[in-house]
Amino acid sequence: MKIAIVNLGEIVSGDWRAPIAAGDCIVADDGKIVSVGTASPAAIESADVVIDAGGMTAIPGLIDSHVHITFGDYTPRQRTVGYLESYLHGGVTTSISASEVHVPGRPRDVEGVKALALAAQRCFADYRPGGMRVIAGSVILEPGLKKEDFVELASKGVGLAKAGFGAVKTAYDYVPMVADAKAAGLITTCHTGGSSIPGSGAITGDHLLKMHPDVSFHINGGPTAMPDRDFERVIRESTMALQVCTAGNLRTALLCGRLAMQHDAFDRFIIATDTPTGSGIMPLGILYTMAHLASLTDMTPEQAICAASGNNAKVYRLDSGFLRAGNAADIVLLDAPDGGTQATALTAINHGDIAAIGAVVSAGVPRFIGRSRNTPATTRKARIARSNVMQDFASAH
Numbered sequence: 001m002k003i004a005i006v007n008l009g010e011i012v013s014g015d016w017r018a019p020i021a022a023g024d025c026i027v028a029d030d031g032k033i034v035s036v037g038t039a040s041p042a043a044i045e046s047a048d049v050v051i052d053a054g055g056m057t058a059i060p061g062l063i064d065s066h067v068h069i070t071f072g073d074y075t076p077r078q079r080t081v082g083y084l085e086s087y088l089h090g091g092v093t094t095s096i097s098a099s100e101v102h103v104p105g106r107p108r109d110v111e112g113v114k115a116l117a118l119a120a121q122r123c124f125a126d127y128r129p130g131g132m133r134v135i136a137g138s139v140i141l142e143p144g145l146k147k148e149d150f151v152e153l154a155s156k157g158v159g160l161a162k163a164g165f166g167a168v169k170t171a172y173d174y175v176p177m178v179a180d181a182k183a184a185g186l187i188t189t190c191h192t193g194g195s196s197i198p199g200s201g202a203i204t205g206d207h208l209l210k211m212h213p214d215v216s217f218h219i220n221g222g223p224t225a226m227p228d229r230d231f232e233r234v235i236r237e238s239t240m241a242l243q244v245c246t247a248g249n250l251r252t253a254l255l256c257g258r259l260a261m262q263h264d265a266f267d268r269f270i271i272a273t274d275t276p277t278g279s280g281i282m283p284l285g286i287l288y289t290m291a292h293l294a295s296l297t298d299m300t301p302e303q304a305i306c307a308a309s310g311n312n313a314k315v316y317r318l319d320s321g322f323l324r325a326g327n328a329a330d331i332v333l334l335d336a337p338d339g340g341t342q343a344t345a346l347t348a349i350n351h352g353d354i355a356a357i358g359a360v361v362s363a364g365v366p367r368f369i370g371r372s373r374n375t376p377a378t379t380r381k382a383r384i385a386r387s388n389v390m391q392d393f394a395s396a397h
Contacts, residue, residue, distance in 0.1 A: 002373045004047035005027075008056065009050050011026070011344065012275070013322060016310065018304060031285075031329055031363045054383065057335065059091075059309065060321050062092045062305075063309055063313060064308075065094045068277055071100075073129040082201055088130040090101075090283035095132060095134050098162065110142065113140050118158055128362070133362065139153055139162070140162050142167060145177055147184065150183070159187055162190070163188065166168025171202075174211050190203060193218060193219075199366075204228060209238055213238075213240055216240050219252075220249045220256055223247055238359060241269075243306065257297050268311070270311045290304040301347075334355040335378035338379050340379075356377060
C-alpha cells in the first residue's frame with residue numbers, strides 16, 4: 001500500500017538533535033517511508049490512500065520499551081484482553097517485552113526460561129495486535145545459564161535478556177550472566193530500584209555499575225526509586241540507557257531527565273510505561289510522561305517525543321522511531337486537545353496537556369483516521385482525502 005499524508009503543520013523527526021523536519025507531507029510505500037517534507041504531485045497522485053492531516057503534527061510511532069506482555073493480547077496481571085490494541089490508540093506502534101515474567105507459573109530452570117523466551121518471540125514474530133509490532137522474548141536470567149545458552153538463543157532469534165527476577169543470592173550474581181548475554185549479542189536489561197514482585201530484590205547504582213547492562217529499566221523506580229545519589233553516578237560512570245517509566249517515581253523521572261541533559265547523556269534517555277503491572281494498564285502512559293517532562297523540566301516537547309521514539313529505536317536497534325526515508329512507516333498524527341488553551345500538539349505537551357491523536361499508521365497501513373478512542377478529541381480534523389482501498393479507516397468507538 002502506498003500512502004501520502006499531506007497538509008501537515010509540523011513534522012517531528014525523532015532525532016532530538018534535529019527534531020523538526022521541514023515540509024508538510026510524508027509519503028510511504030510498502031511499509032517504508034519514501035520521503036519526508038516534500039513530494040511531487042505525481043507521487044501524491046499515485047498513492048492508494050491520501051490523508052489530509054488538516055494542519056496536525058506528525059511524529060514517529062511511539063516505542064514503549066517496557067511492556068509486560070505474556071502471550072496474545074492478554075495480561076493475566078490485570079485480566080484484560082485487548083490492551084495492546086488499546087495502547088496503539090495511545091500512539092504506541094511498537095512494544096518491547098520487559099520479559100514474560102507475568103506468565104502464570106513461569107519456569108525457573110534453565111531449559112524452561114529458554115523455552116519461554118523462544119515461545120514468546122515466535123508467537124509475536126508475525127502477530128500484530130491492532131497493527132502494533134511487539135518485540136517479544138526476553139530470557140529471564142536464572143542461575144545455571146551459560147554462555148552457550150545465550151549463543152543458542154541469539155541464533156534462534158531471541159534478542160533480549162532480563163536481570164532482576166532470578167533466584168540469585170545477590171544482584172552481583174548477575175554480573176557474569178549479563179556479560180555472557182552481551183557477548184552473544186543480546187540486549188541486556190536490568191530491574192532498577194526496590195523489589196516489585198515476590199522473588200525480586202532491590203537493585204541500586206552499585207549493582208548496575210558492576211553489571212553494566214545495556215538498559216537500566218525504570219531507573220526512576222519500578223515503582224520504588226533507588227537512592228538519589230546513585231543517579232548521577234550511573235549517568236557519569238556508565239553508558240547504559242536510562243529508562244524512565246510512567247509507573248515509577250515522577251520526582252526521580254524529572255531528576256533523571258535534568259541530569260541526562262546536564263551531563264550530555266540525552267541520547268541514552270528513553271521513555272516507557274512499565275505496564276501492565278500492579279499500577280494498571282496505561283494506554284496513554286507515554287503521552288503522560290512526555291507531558292510531565294516537557295512541562296516540569298527544561299526538556300522541550302520535541303525532545304520528549306524523541307526520547308519515546310528515536311532514542312528507543314537506537315538503543316533497541318530498530319528500523320522505526322524516525323520519520324525519514326527508509327525507516328518503517330510508523331506515523332502518528334498529534335494535535336492540541338479540543339477545548340484546551342493551546343493551539344498545537346507541541347505547545348499542548350509543553351503546557352502539560354495530553355496531546356490528542358488524530359491518526360495512527362503502522363507498517364505503512366492506516367489503523368484509524370479521525371480520532372483515538374482513548375485521547376480527547378483533536379482540535380483539527382484528519383480525514384481521508386482520497387482512497388482506492390475498500391476499507392473504512394474510521395476509529396471504532
